[in-house]
Amino acid sequence: METPPSRFTYPFRYVPHPLVADAAQALIRRIDADPALRDIFSEGKMMGVLITDRGPLYAFSGLAGGMGEIEGFVPPVFDLRNSWYKVREAEISAMPAGSEKSAASASLQEWIFRQYRVMNALGEEKSILDIFSERGIVPPAGTGDCAAPKLLDFAFRKGLRPLAMGEFWYGRSPQKEVRQQGRFYPSCTGKCGPLLSWMMKGLDVDANPADASTESPAEPVVVFMDGSIIVADKPSGMLSVPGRTGEESLLEWLRKRYGESVESCHRLDMDTSGLIVFARNKAAKAELERQFAERQVRKAYRARLEGGPWKHGMKGTIALPLCGDWYDRPRQMVDKVSGKKAITEYEVLEIMPDGGIDILFRPLTGRSHQIRVHAAHSLGLGHPVRGDRLYGSARKGENLWLRSCGLRFRHPESGETVSFGEGV
Numbered sequence: 001m002e003t004p005p006s007r008f009t010y011p012f013r014y015v016p017h018p019l020v021a022d023a024a025q026a027l028i029r030r031i032d033a034d035p036a037l038r039d040i041f042s043e044g045k046m047m048g049v050l051i052t053d054r055g056p057l058y059a060f061s062g063l064a065g066g067m068g069e070i071e072g073f074v075p076p077v078f079d080l081r082n083s084w085y086k087v088r089e090a091e092i093s094a095m096p097a098g099s100e101k102s103a104a105s106a107s108l109q110e111w112i113f114r115q116y117r118v119m120n121a122l123g124e125e126k127s128i129l130d131i132f133s134e135r136g137i138v139p140p141a142g143t144g145d146c147a148a149p150k151l152l153d154f155a156f157r158k159g160l161r162p163l164a165m166g167e168f169w170y171g172r173s174p175q176k177e178v179r180q181q182g183r184f185y186p187s188c189t190g191k192c193g194p195l196l197s198w199m200m201k202g203l204d205v206d207a208n209p210a211d212a213s214t215e216s217p218a219e220p221v222v223v224f225m226d227g228s229i230i231v232a233d234k235p236s237g238m239l240s241v242p243g244r245t246g247e248e249s250l251l252e253w254l255r256k257r258y259g260e261s262v263e264s265c266h267r268l269d270m271d272t273s274g275l276i277v278f279a280r281n282k283a284a285k286a287e288l289e290r291q292f293a294e295r296q297v298r299k300a301y302r303a304r305l306e307g308g309p310w311k312h313g314m315k316g317t318i319a320l321p322l323c324g325d326w327y328d329r330p331r332q333m334v335d336k337v338s339g340k341k342a343i344t345e346y347e348v349l350e351i352m353p354d355g356g357i358d359i360l361f362r363p364l365t366g367r368s369h370q371i372r373v374h375a376a377h378s379l380g381l382g383h384p385v386r387g388d389r390l391y392g393s394a395r396k397g398e399n400l401w402l403r404s405c406g407l408r409f410r411h412p413e414s415g416e417t418v419s420f421g422e423g424v
Contacts, residue, residue, distance in 0.1 A: 048147025190327025
């Protein structure tokens with residue numbers, strides 16, 4: 001039997017503990033074997049697993065089949081169906097649009113968050129409204145209905161000791177977010193960020209991996225340099241420009257060696273490795289940024305994707321508009337109404353023995369996390385990049401298998417087309 005972890009799961013960036021993964025598979029088998037449960041959850045639902053000192057607990061986010069309570073799952077923190085709420089909601093719905101209706105709706109929402117009272121590991125109890133108010137923010141609608149806070153609140157009230165936790169998707173994939181059957185995803189930062197942080201007080205929690213000092217597989221390498229530009233090869237785990245981790249970024253690394261005039265023109269995600277170009281003066285920066293803005297720069301990325309089926313040489317184009325998920329930063333989602341155009345060409349290069357593929361991506365636009373979302377989303381390729389903890393899954397210690405392998409642009413001084421790497 002697996003040994004329980006020494007520290008509780010950091011829920012916003014994690015690899016599920018084997019005990020959590022096994023419990024999730026047991027729940028999936030139970031749902032699959034029960035036609036009634038399968039029908040309820042087939043619409044698509046985020047599920048939660050909490051391993052305690054007295055066994056696993058299960059929860060689902062929100063309502064399932066219109067129900068807040070289902071046998072075998074922990075109950076909601078507060079059941080709105082059995083309260084004054086329904087009567088008042090109907091009264092407000094009948095009001096004509098205007099300031100009175102808006103004020104009544106806001107008052108009702110405040111009342112709801114006063115009823116949602118949760119406990120933390122120290123035995124303290126507080127309303128969701130007060131938890132968010134301490135940070136000077138208002139809780140978003142639906143806060144407290146996710147699986148993770150349900151699980152922790154139930155465990156604390158029953159005197160159970162939480163050991164490990166994870167949230168995974170069951171059922172049909174949604175049209176916007178990247179969600180696939182059986183895959184684990186981090187807790188959302190908008191609704192659950194402040195809430196879970198307060199609820200975990202008193203638990204010995206894993207450190208945030210993003211705050212830890214990163215052991216990069218290699219030092220950056222300068223591929224090309226002249227009086228106008230520097231093309232560097234960035235290792236996975238290094239920031240392109242200074243950020244919240246406090247670790248040295250590639251821009252700072254270059255400035256130490258080549259002067260403060262080095263300027264950033266574009267970025268790679270921290271977990272993405274590969275080629276990136278920097279300017280050595282203001283004029284070069286302006287010209288390169290213009291080329292990026294006007295989509296005159298050709299970029300190529302190599303990646304390893306999970307799953308299949310695939311065919312060697314298979315090509316195609318993915319066009320899914322993207323926008324930020326306001327309540328779950330930094331994740332991006334597909335939004336055909338509010339999203340910005342995002343287009344990616346792809347070509348299967350090699351089929352690996354384990355069924356995964358080596359694939360070449362050519363993004364024609366430059367949206368945040370574009371390749372990662374286009375690879376993982378059910379309307380894209382439906383198979384995440386290996387090692388992607390935001391949109392897929394990762395083994396412990398595994399880096400993101402995504403590399404910027406090629407760049408082509410016009411030299412900002414000479415105007416000649418220059419290429420670096422491959423695939424462009």
